[in-house]
Amino acid sequence: MREFVSGTQMKQLDRYTIQEIGIPSLVLMERAARSVYDTMIKERLPLKKVLVLCGSGNNGADGVALARMLHLSNISVDVEILGNPSHFTTEMKQQIEIAKKYQVAFVKNKSLSEYTTIVDAIFGVGLDREVGGGYKEKIKEINQADAKVVAVDIPSGIDSATGKVLGCAVCADWTVSFAYEKLGTVFYEGAEYAGNVRVADIGIVKMPEICFPISTYTFEEKDLKEKLFRRESGNKGTFGKVLLIAGNEMTSGAALLSASSALHTGVGMVKVHTRKENRAILPVQLPEAMYCFYGKKEIKSEALAESLEWADVVGIGPGLGTNKQAEALLEFVLKYSKRPLVIDADGLNLLKSKLDLLEKYEYPVIMTPHLGEFSRLSGLSIKDWKQQPIELTNELAHRYNVTLVCKDARTVIADGGQNVYVNTTGNSGMATAGSGDVLTGILLGLLAQGYAPLDAAVMGVCVHGLAGDEAAKEKGKYAMVAGDLITYTGDVLKKRG
Numbered sequence: 417m418r419e420f421v422s423g424t425q426m427k428q429l430d431r432y433t434i435q436e437i438g439i440p441s442l443v444l445m446e447r448a449a450r451s452v453y454d455t456m457i458k459e460r461l462p463l464k465k466v467l468v469l470c471g472s473g474n475n476g477a478d479g480v481a482l483a484r485m486l487h488l489s490n491i492s493v494d495v496e497i498l499g500n501p502s503h504f505t506t507e508m509k510q511q512i513e514i515a516k517k518y519q520v521a522f523v524k525n526k527s528l529s530e531y532t533t534i535v536d537a538i539f540g541v542g543l544d545r546e547v548g549g550g551y552k553e554k555i556k557e558i559n560q561a562d563a564k565v566v567a568v569d570i571p572s573g574i575d576s577a578t579g580k581v582l583g584c585a586v587c588a589d590w591t592v593s594f595a596y597e598k599l600g601t602v603f604y605e606g607a608e609y610a611g612n613v614r615v616a617d618i619g620i621v622k623m624p625e626i627c628f629p630i631s632t633y634t635f636e637e638k639d640l641k642e643k644l645f646r647r648e649s650g651n652k653g654t655f656g657k658v659l660l661i662a663g664n665e666m667t668s669g670a671a672l673l674s675a676s677s678a679l680h681t682g683v684g685m686v687k688v689h690t691r692k693e694n695r696a697i698l699p700v701q702l703p704e705a706m707y708c709f710y711g712k713k714e715i716k717s718e719a720l721a722e723s724l725e726w727a728d729v730v731g732i733g734p735g736l737g738t739n740k741q742a743e744a745l746l747e748f749v750l751k752y753s754k755r756p757l758v759i760d761a762d763g764l765n766l767l768k769s770k771l772d773l774l775e776k777y778e779y780p781v782i783m784t785p786h787l788g789e790f791s792r793l794s795g796l797s798i799k800d801w802k803q804q805p806i807e808l809t810n811e812l813a814h815r816y817n818v819t820l821v822c823k824d825a826r827t828v829i830a831d832g833g834q835n836v837y838v839n840t841t842g843n844s845g846m847a848t849a850g851s852g853d854v855l856t857g858i859l860l861g862l863l864a865q866g867y868a869p870l871d872a873a874v875m876g877v878c879v880h881g882l883a884g885d886e887a888a889k890e891k892g893k894y895a896m897v898a899g900d901l902i903t904y905t906g907d908v909l910k911k912r913g
């Protein structure tokens with residue numbers, strides 16, 4: 417698992433390392449600059465003529481130290497300082513003094529066309545407002561230049577906690593980040609601006625010396641290998657029974673995708689509770705599942721109660737619609753199910769009027785809203801979530817006492833505890849109808865096989881994204897459809913299981 421930090425957290429770690437541990441700031445800076453230097457050499461960046469653009473803070477000071485190292489290696493380098501001298505940090509003043517003694521060249525407003533590589537040391541994690549004026553003009557110039565661009569710590573203009581572009585931002589080919597990758601280059605748009613990200617250990621203390629109220633991780637492919645477990649002696653009972661309540665008379669596809677995806681995740685049995693109109697389609701397309709059909713004006717309470725008793729886990733929502741019948745189904749499940757529950761799609765759209773029942777539900781719940789559903793459920797706007805994705809996901813998970821999977825290009829998963837997860841697998845090809853239904857099936861499949869809710873959620877979202885990445889590799893992001901994710905889920909589990 418990889419850990420991420422916000423700029424505020426990073427500053428706490430810097431401060432702790434310098435003040436409590438006693439490593440001088442200039443020592444950290446020397447290592448920071450050296451790690452950027454090493455990346456530039458290792459990645460064979462064109463170093464015929466380098467420009468280092470520096471702001472007035474310690475990100476700029478890193479830049480001046482780097483310029484000195486390049487200069488001492490006989491690489492032709494110029495430094496341009498953009499910041500106001502009256503705002504220079506102590507370290508910045510020291511670095512300039514040292515560099516001048518080594519005769520590093522300081523320049524002003526030279527054309528960027530003569531440089532083969534530009535280093536962005538304008539703002540680091542200290543960026544705290546929109547970029548404007550001369551900085552904005554310079555960043556636009558960098559983005560238009562032909563040179564390769566290396567960002568120090570984080571591309572200037574990217575909010576270190578959210579990835580938001582604050583006015584404008586440097587578009588880098590490489591970002592060398594110190595100690596931890598910043599959340600700002602994990603979330604979009606920052607992830608696109610950062611290019612290739614390398615994390616350099618510069619001697620800053622690692623957690624848990626400092627305990628944050630929330631720690632942020634990503635669950636990776638190699639973690640899957642450790643977590644996935646399938647008992648060779650198992651039978652279809654031990655691999656779990658899923659009850660899926662999904663699909664109305666218009667939307668058999670959603671039920672099919674979720675049910676099929678649960679089966680392709682290795683679950684023992686799946687039963688689908690769905691509308692009678694689907695009788696002619698679903699068993700033909702998915703004969704491996706069992707079915708219970710209900711008519712227009714009923715929910716078949718007796719059969720449903722039996723199925724709820726039979727199942728190990730229950731899923732409700734994909735393609736269910738939001739009419740009275742769907743509402744009655746959700747109410748019945750919340751009242752009478754005694755199993756872990758996954759609520760998705762229309763199940764979430766109906767939940768707002770059933771929050772009292774949700775509160776009383778005594779078994780684990782995973783909810784999987786995309787941001788529109790999150791917004792309807794919470795009353796918060798999508799913009800609110802984008803400003804504080806980690807905190808708001810965790811807060812809502814805590815409020816409803818559920819595991820919450822907030823689906824976006826970077827899905828955030830939380831259960832109200834100390835650890836929040838940001839998924840980094842997947843791609844834009846997954847922004848296609850039915851992708852979410854597939855995820856619901858994967859989550860049900862993992863839950864039924866006995867993984868704890870938070871584990872099932874982080875593993876499932878990671879698998880879903882990896883399946884998307886395989887699909888993109890084979891079919892392309894334009895042509896891939898949700899059904900492909902099911903096929904590749906099987907491949908992902910086969911390779912990593």
Ligand SMILES: NC(=O)C1=CN([C@@H]2O[C@H](COP(=O)(O)OP(=O)(O)OC[C@H]3O[C@@H](n4cnc5c(N)ncnc54)[C@H](O)[C@@H]3O)[C@@H](O)[C@H]2O)[C@@H](O)CC1
Pocket residue numbers: 430431434441442444445448471472473474475476478503505538539540541542543544545546547548551568569570594
């Ligand atoms: N000793 C340390 O503290 C270390 C710091 N390091 C570097 O220091 C950076 C953090 O340094 P700082 O905290 O000094 O902050 P930065 O250098 O990131 O920037 C802060 C400066 O920019 C100004 N500023 C912020 N937003 C602005 C805007 N939109 N327009 C114009 N000016 C703006 C601030 O007023 C301040 O002068 C890290 O990203 C990292 O590169 C590393 O060298 C590791 C060690």
Ligand SMILES: Nc1ncnc2c1ncn2[C@@H]1O[C@H](COP(=O)(O)OP(=O)(O)O)[C@@H](O)[C@H]1O
Pocket residue numbers: 761786823824825826827841842843844845846847848849850851852853854855880
């Ligand atoms: N750009 C993207 N990068 C990675 N994953 C994405 C991207 N866009 C969408 N996804 C994923 O695809 C799924 C879409 O789910 P959802 O919005 O519920 O779709 P649907 O309702 O059509 O099934 C989510 O798991 C989401 O995280």
Ligand SMILES: [K+]
Pocket residue numbers: 475536537538539540567568569570571572
């Ligand atoms: K920078």
